[in-house]
Structure formats: structure tokens, C-alpha cells
Amino acid sequence: MPATPLFRRIDVAPAYQKVADAIEREIINGRIRPGEPIGTEQQLVAQFGVNRSTVREGIRVLEEGGLIRRDSSRRLQACLPRYNKLATRLSRALILHEVTFRELFETSMTLEVASVEGAVERATEANIAELAGNLERSAVVVGNPAGLAELDAEFHVLMAKASQNRVLQLAREPAAQLFFPTTEMIVGGVPEGGARLLEAHRHILDAIKRRDKAAGVLWTRRHLQDWRRGFEKIASLDRSVEHTYMEHAYAARE
Amino acid sequence: MPATPLFRRIDVAPAYQKVADAIEREIINGRIRPGEPIGTEQQLVAQFGVNRSTVREGIRVLEEGGLIRRDSSRRLQACLPRYNKLATRLSRALILHEVTFRELFETSMTLEVASVEGAVERATEANIAELAGNLERSAVVVGNPAGLAELDAEFHVLMAKASQNRVLQLAREPAAQLFFPTTEMIVGGVPEGGARLLEAHRHILDAIKRRDKAAGVLWTRRHLQDWRRGFEKIASLDRSVEHTYMEHAYAARE
DNA sequence: TCTTATCGGCTTGTCCGACAAAGCTAGATT
DNA sequence: AATCTAGCTTTGTCGGACAAGCCGATAAGA
The missing domain is CATH 1.10.10.10 (Winged helix-like DNA-binding domain superfamily/Winged helix DNA-binding domain)
Structure with a gap:
């Protein structure tokens, strides 16, 4: 050479x-x-x-x-690439890599806490109004697991939006897309699950309004810990997010 | 109807x-x-x-x-979708949405801290060996900003890998791809920048070895704060990650 | 005059057939 | 047996074709 x-x-x-x-x-x-x-x-x-x-x-x-x-x-x-579409692609990748719910949970905990911190710091009146609207609608469907699960997912999206951090918004999407669909199973399977979820959301929104970061973080952690306890009643955290589960997510999309 | x-x-x-x-x-x-x-x-x-x-x-x-x-x-x-390729798509989306370096910094801080926590808890001997190898190579090129920046990016990838959390690995990629390329500018622009970077990496690896989470988090935060201080000397955190900057990243890819 | 219907033209989605280059296969050769 | 070569297969690309849908313009009707 x-x-x-x-x-x-x-x-x-x-x-x-x-x-x-x-x-x-x-x-x-x-x-x-x-x-x-x-x-x-x-x-x-x-x-x-x-x-x-x-x-x-x-x-x-x-x-x-x-x-x-x-x-x-x-x-x-x-056009501007929409987060949502790209996140779907990432979720798909996570499935195929057979990640476990433990990994999802750990990462979501980190990102949701970061979200609430940002929201407490920087949420606008409009953001707060959106969250309040979500809360009202949630109160109505508290007995309906599917409806409540959907509104729960929306609540967290709105929280990320309220953080005014688009990188964070994007980073949390893929995990959230896989994480939150389980909410329905959990709320449906645990008595008082819906009420606890609603209570947590109330406290989180309240903390955001009062700009009380410690309270926001505390209730977000509790909220996710509730999810975890509920999940462990029906499955192991170390199970991989499975193909069959994903099929369900896919079917819902179309 | x-x-x-x-x-x-x-x-x-x-x-x-x-x-x-x-x-x-x-x-x-x-x-x-x-x-x-x-x-x-x-x-x-x-x-x-x-x-x-x-x-x-x-x-x-x-x-x-x-x-x-x-x-x-x-x-x-x-085939299994490669994280890297998907992350590039996401980075591109972030660029087009004109996110600011402040958003990148905040999110990276969250994710890198989560990474180091996971690494301290679960790093294997092999992970530690990889990090040590990276450190050795970094010491050699400490005077060469481009080389050091590349090894810095690798160090953080290895840290995420050591956390054994693939969701986290994936979540941090898009931000990292935009965040770390600036390291070269910063290390080159700040005297002693290279040495400080190396010192931080040393302490982080040491903390991982000793399973000392507090120290790991502390030095990771310091490490990123150093980046921030360096960055603010050459540009504003509130500037958007720009097209021209992306062009650079693109040119390097091919 | 204002609305409605119709008519071409343009564009997309799909199809057909074709060919060069590169890879693979298997028989022929040493 | 190892190697070489010729043929087959597959991909990447090309040219042309046509039905369906959209658009604008024009003609017909109220």
C-alpha cells in the first residue's frame, strides 16, 4: 500500500x-x-x-x-419528524431486544421524576389548565380501567410537555409507550387502584401549581411505585416485554 | 348515523x-x-x-x-434494529425542532446520573475493564481535543452499557449524539479542560469499582457542570442546536 | 350572475418487461 | 482434491405503460 x-x-x-x-x-x-x-x-x-x-x-x-x-x-x-412516529419505532426496537419491565420501570422512574421537576419549575398556566382538564376527565372514568389508563398516559405526556424540555419529552416517549399500556391491567386488577392513581395525579398537579418540587417528586415516585406493586401482583418485573403484548399495542394503533 | x-x-x-x-x-x-x-x-x-x-x-x-x-x-x-441508527433519526428530529443546548444539558444530566447509578450497582468486571481501557487510551491523547472528545463519548456509552439497562442506553443516545460533539470545542477552548475531564472519568470509574454511588453521582455531575461552564464560555445555552452544527456531524459520519 | 357539471391534463400507484453487474453453483479441468 | 470457468440467480436500474384521483378550466344550467 x-x-x-x-x-x-x-x-x-x-x-x-x-x-x-x-x-x-x-x-x-x-x-x-x-x-x-x-x-x-x-x-x-x-x-x-x-x-x-x-x-x-x-x-x-x-x-x-x-x-x-x-x-x-x-x-x-x-415536514418536521413527529416524535410519536419515531418513538413507535424505538418501542419496537425495545421489544425485539427483549428488554425487561424492570429496565422500563427504572428508566421511566428517572424520566418521569425529571419531567415533574421541570414541570414544577416551568409549567405555564396553559400547561396547568391542560393537566387540570385531564384530571377532571379522569375523575369521571375512574371506574373504567381502559379509559383511565389512556388518560394516565396523557397526564404524563402533558407533564413532560409542561417541563418545556423537548429533549426530555422525546427521551421519555419510547419507554412510556411500552410502560403505560400495562396501566390498564394494573388498575383493573387492583381494587382501589383507580382511586390511588387519581389521588397521585391530584397531588402532582397540586405540587406543580404550588411550585413545590419536593412534593411533586414524592408523589411521582409514589405513583410509579404503585404501578410497580400492582405489576408485581400479576407478573414478574424480570419478564421481557413480549411479542404478544406488543401485538396488542399494534392492534390498538390501527 | x-x-x-x-x-x-x-x-x-x-x-x-x-x-x-x-x-x-x-x-x-x-x-x-x-x-x-x-x-x-x-x-x-x-x-x-x-x-x-x-x-x-x-x-x-x-x-x-x-x-x-x-x-x-x-x-x-x-435483524435487530440498531440503536445507533435509530438514535441518528432522533437526533435529526431534535435538530429540526430547534431544541436548545439547555434542554440537551438538562436531559443529559438526568440520564447520565441514572447511568452512573446503574453502573455502580451492576457493572460487571468486563464493563469495568472496558472503562479502564477507555481511560488508558484517553490518558494518551489528553492533549488532542478531537481524540479525547471521541473517547469521552465512548466512556459515557460504556457507562450506560455498564448500567445493564438497555432502555436507558437507548434513551440517552439521541441527546448524547448532539451533546458530546461539543466536547471537542470545549476541551480545545479551555486550558486544563482535558485534564479535568480525565480526572472526572478516573473518579467515576473508581466510584464504580468501589460501588460508591454517591461518589459516582457527584463526579458525574461535576463532569457535566464542567462541560456547561466550558460551553457557556463559547456560546449561550439558549441557542438552538443549529443546522450548521449538524452539517458537521453529518460530514463526520460519511 | 352564480352555481354545477364536465372535460382534459397532471400526478401518483402499480404493473410489465428488460438488462448489466455481482454473487453463487456446479460441472469441467488440472 | 483443489481450482477454474461457464451458467444461473438476484439485485439495482431503466424505459414505458395505464388506471385512478386531483386540479383547474371551461361549459351548462338555475
């Missing part, structure tokens, strides 16, 4: 990948803003000088990555 | 999406194990009864999602 290589590595990326990369670059560094049109497939064919099939494969890649989408008339436009 | 709807919702998903969903389902619920072959495009064409172009679009979707890949001979096989 010569000391100084004569030739640079030849780029052998397939054409569809190059198409995707080229469009991605334009979006990432802001030359195409979210919401702006990308152009028709025909235009892309002309610009890149490749076949339409090739362009379409490149488009699929970006579409799946959430960087572009098709508007009502199926035309291409750049 | 009649009480019982006469018609079920019509499924209008495009064919390529259905192909992707069908394969995805087989993988998610374990009928196709990671590493197992999916079949050739021709076989999929025959099974699904659609055109090869359509199959290929479906394949691109799954490939991008990390659920399938092509082996050395370009044949399709199921």
Missing part, C-alpha cells in the same frame, strides 16, 4: 440512497423548510437523472424517516 | 405499505427471527402477488426502519 493513496474511495452507494441523501441534506440544513414542497416525482427524475422507480425508492426512505410526507393531494413536502 | 354501522372502514393503504406491514408483523411477533432470511424479491413478488417495484418500495420502508437488512450477498434478512 502506498504511503499516500493514489485514489479516493469510490462511492458505491446505490442511486436511490443518493437521492434520499441529497434531499435529506437540503432539508437538514434548512434550504427546504418544513411545509415547503419538494417537487413532483417527474421533476426529481429530471433533476437527478435517474428513473422514477429509483426516485420512488429514495422517497420511501425519507418518508419512513419522517422527513417528508405527502399532503392531501399526495404531493411531496418537507 | 345508524347505531350499528353498516360498513366497515375501507382499507385504502397502498400496496407497498401492506407489503411492509405484512413482513413487519411476521418479524415483530417472532415468526421470523432476527438473522433469518426473508426470501428473494422474486419470492415476495410471488407470495404477495404484486409487482417487484411495489415489493421493493415496501422493502425500503422496512430497511429504513431497521427491521430488515441485506447481508453480504445482498439477500434480505430480518
Whole structure:
């Protein structure tokens, strides 16, 4: 091998990948803003000088990555990747890696506590109103495990939102997506479970209102510990989040 | 609207999406194990009864999602989604949402502290050996900001790995990918920055070895506070993680 | 005049057929 | 037996084609 290589590595990326990369670059560094049109497939064919099939494969890649989408008339436009979609992908990865509920619990504890701390510090009136609205609706369905579980998940999403930290919001999503569906099983299986959940939410919201961080953290921890105790009554924490369980989550999505 | 709807919702998903969903389902619920072959495009064409172009679009979707890949001979096989790849997607999303360094810092502080706690509790001898190896290599390049920054990032990855919590490992990746690249700028800009970084890593590893959680947390916090002080010397925490900065990260990737 | 219906044109989703390059297979050769 | 070579398979790409849906413009009707 010569000391100084004569030739640079030849780029052998397939054409569809190059198409995707080229469009991605334009979006990432802001030359195409979210919401702006990308152009028709025909235009892309002309610009890149490749076949339409090739362009379409490149488009699929970006579409799946959430960087572009098709508007009502199926035309291409750049867009902001939605957390939710990406989080679903991550949840899927966690399933396949067969993580345990213990891992989920530990991480969620960390992230939910961080959430409540942020919320206590920085929640706006609007955030508090949203949380209060959620609480009211929860009180109505306290006897209905499925409904309550859904509102519980929403409560925690709103709490993360109230923290005004979007990185935190994103970081907690994947674990939450796997963690919270169990709430239904737990609330349904433990008498007084619904009432305890509601009480915890009340105290958390109260702490946020009073800007009392210690109380917020305390009740968030209690809330999650309740989940854990409930969960251990019906399954082992060291069981992996299973395929069958995920199927359920998938079915709900569609 | 009649009480019982006469018609079920019509499924209008495009064919390529259905192909992707069908394969995805087989993988998610374990009928196709990671590493197992999916079949050739021709076989999929025959099974699904659609055109090869359509199959290929479906394949691109799954490939991008990390659920399938092509082996050395370009044949399709199921695989475990790699964290790293997904984290890159997330980092990209964070950029486009224009999150600030303050958000990154706050979240990283939470997650790195959780990491070190887990590591102190559960690090194996092998984990500790890896961290020690990283430390040795770091000592060698202490005067080289780029090299040291890279090893710093690795140190934190190893720490998360030592926590034995894969959910945590995944949750910290996106923030870390955006957070740590700045280390180079900071270490380069602050005299004694490299030495301080190394000292912190030493104390953290020592704490992990001694199973001393308080010390581990203390030095991790100090380590990140050092980053923060260094960062504030060169930029504002409230600036968004910018496109130009991302371009740098992208260039390095390829 | 204002609304409605119709008509082309354009775009997407899908299909068909084709071909070069690269990998794999198996028979032929040393 | 090890190696080589020719053929088959598969992928990546290409060109062309067509039905269905959307859009704008134009024509018809109130």
C-alpha cells in the first residue's frame, strides 16, 4: 500500500440512497423548510437523472424517516419528524431486544421524576389548565380501567410537555409507550387502584401549581411505585416485554 | 348515523405499505427471527402477488426502519434494529425542532446520573475493564481535543452499557449524539479542560469499582457542570442546536 | 350572475418487461 | 482434491405503460 493513496474511495452507494441523501441534506440544513414542497416525482427524475422507480425508492426512505410526507393531494413536502412516529419505532426496537419491565420501570422512574421537576419549575398556566382538564376527565372514568389508563398516559405526556424540555419529552416517549399500556391491567386488577392513581395525579398537579418540587417528586415516585406493586401482583418485573403484548399495542394503533 | 354501522372502514393503504406491514408483523411477533432470511424479491413478488417495484418500495420502508437488512450477498434478512441508527433519526428530529443546548444539558444530566447509578450497582468486571481501557487510551491523547472528545463519548456509552439497562442506553443516545460533539470545542477552548475531564472519568470509574454511588453521582455531575461552564464560555445555552452544527456531524459520519 | 357539471391534463400507484453487474453453483479441468 | 470457468440467480436500474384521483378550466344550467 502506498504511503499516500493514489485514489479516493469510490462511492458505491446505490442511486436511490443518493437521492434520499441529497434531499435529506437540503432539508437538514434548512434550504427546504418544513411545509415547503419538494417537487413532483417527474421533476426529481429530471433533476437527478435517474428513473422514477429509483426516485420512488429514495422517497420511501425519507418518508419512513419522517422527513417528508405527502399532503392531501399526495404531493411531496418537507415536514418536521413527529416524535410519536419515531418513538413507535424505538418501542419496537425495545421489544425485539427483549428488554425487561424492570429496565422500563427504572428508566421511566428517572424520566418521569425529571419531567415533574421541570414541570414544577416551568409549567405555564396553559400547561396547568391542560393537566387540570385531564384530571377532571379522569375523575369521571375512574371506574373504567381502559379509559383511565389512556388518560394516565396523557397526564404524563402533558407533564413532560409542561417541563418545556423537548429533549426530555422525546427521551421519555419510547419507554412510556411500552410502560403505560400495562396501566390498564394494573388498575383493573387492583381494587382501589383507580382511586390511588387519581389521588397521585391530584397531588402532582397540586405540587406543580404550588411550585413545590419536593412534593411533586414524592408523589411521582409514589405513583410509579404503585404501578410497580400492582405489576408485581400479576407478573414478574424480570419478564421481557413480549411479542404478544406488543401485538396488542399494534392492534390498538390501527 | 345508524347505531350499528353498516360498513366497515375501507382499507385504502397502498400496496407497498401492506407489503411492509405484512413482513413487519411476521418479524415483530417472532415468526421470523432476527438473522433469518426473508426470501428473494422474486419470492415476495410471488407470495404477495404484486409487482417487484411495489415489493421493493415496501422493502425500503422496512430497511429504513431497521427491521430488515441485506447481508453480504445482498439477500434480505430480518435483524435487530440498531440503536445507533435509530438514535441518528432522533437526533435529526431534535435538530429540526430547534431544541436548545439547555434542554440537551438538562436531559443529559438526568440520564447520565441514572447511568452512573446503574453502573455502580451492576457493572460487571468486563464493563469495568472496558472503562479502564477507555481511560488508558484517553490518558494518551489528553492533549488532542478531537481524540479525547471521541473517547469521552465512548466512556459515557460504556457507562450506560455498564448500567445493564438497555432502555436507558437507548434513551440517552439521541441527546448524547448532539451533546458530546461539543466536547471537542470545549476541551480545545479551555486550558486544563482535558485534564479535568480525565480526572472526572478516573473518579467515576473508581466510584464504580468501589460501588460508591454517591461518589459516582457527584463526579458525574461535576463532569457535566464542567462541560456547561466550558460551553457557556463559547456560546449561550439558549441557542438552538443549529443546522450548521449538524452539517458537521453529518460530514463526520460519511 | 352564480352555481354545477364536465372535460382534459397532471400526478401518483402499480404493473410489465428488460438488462448489466455481482454473487453463487456446479460441472469441467488440472 | 483443489481450482477454474461457464451458467444461473438476484439485485439495482431503466424505459414505458395505464388506471385512478386531483386540479383547474371551461361549459351548462338555475
